[in-house]
Amino acid sequence: MHELGVTQSILEIALRHANQAGAARIREVNLVIGELSSIVDDSVQFYWDMISEGTIAHGAVLTFTRIPATLRCQHCGHEFPLNHHDYACPACGSNKVVVADGEQFYLESIDVDLAEPQPGP
């Protein structure tokens, strides 16, 4: 169980960027999680609701963009999803493959309400 610690990290990053932007409230937190680093599940939202209480992030919705892991064949260039049984290229059968995608683990953006409407001219 480590989702609580991960959630604390997400909250710290979100609050820091929201404060820098002078935000009054965080509405949405957009996360990008690759399959190869998929060490968080949707329980992060549950922890979020608890630990964000009393902050401008309380009530925010976490969105997860999950990126599937893919491999690329170094022989024929074919790119294909990692299937957890066999990493050989389904097009040409080569075992010379490399990881092409799926290692993302970052906070992409936050949707915020800005503090005050800009004063008119």
Place this chain on the structure above:
Amino acid sequence: MTEKIPVVENILSANDALAEQIQARLDQAGVLALNFMASPGGGKTSVILRTVQALMDEVRIGVMDGDIVEIDLRELAALGIPVSLINTGGQCHLDANMVHRALPSMDLDALDLLIIENVGNLICPAAFKLGVHRNVVIASVPEGDDKPYKYPGMFRGADVLLLNKMDLQEYMGFNVDYFRQGVEALNPGVAFFPVSCRTGEGLDAWFAWLRAQLNSRGAAG
């Protein structure tokens, strides 16, 4: 008015920053640090015991163990080397903060090699940098040859891979070629040593690899 603010920051950036601090501290003391990761029962403690016994006359070794009890450390302490428990309180992995807090328990200036034994788990420890110089992953024959396919993240992050309990291969139907194909796809060219801590088979090659890491570090420092 709602506005989208771009962030693009690694979720574990605080952990990574602390890991960099740890590595700087280790570098300052001239210590090579290794992070041992494996399943429970894969042979972390056995490999560490064998390694300490083989190298303790050449280099000064300390071991930190991420665990909830001191059972594994007793045998190591009996060898007369400094050991320290990083009490994980049941966590599924070590993180940089736990190592950072436990580091003062080790006299780094009196060490050449620091071995950190992570929590037995093939998923979570792979995600958390500790500030070590090399990640050592130990797989073992009874776990099955499909582990690189089930837990790609762990095998992707290995700097060296030991396949332990090779003495059981003939009983387990373990396909080493299939195992290695999975590893090579995730981590091309990773150092690979089939070993048995029970018979001692293959361990000399692992010790030689480790000596080379220590030597190149000594030359660089």
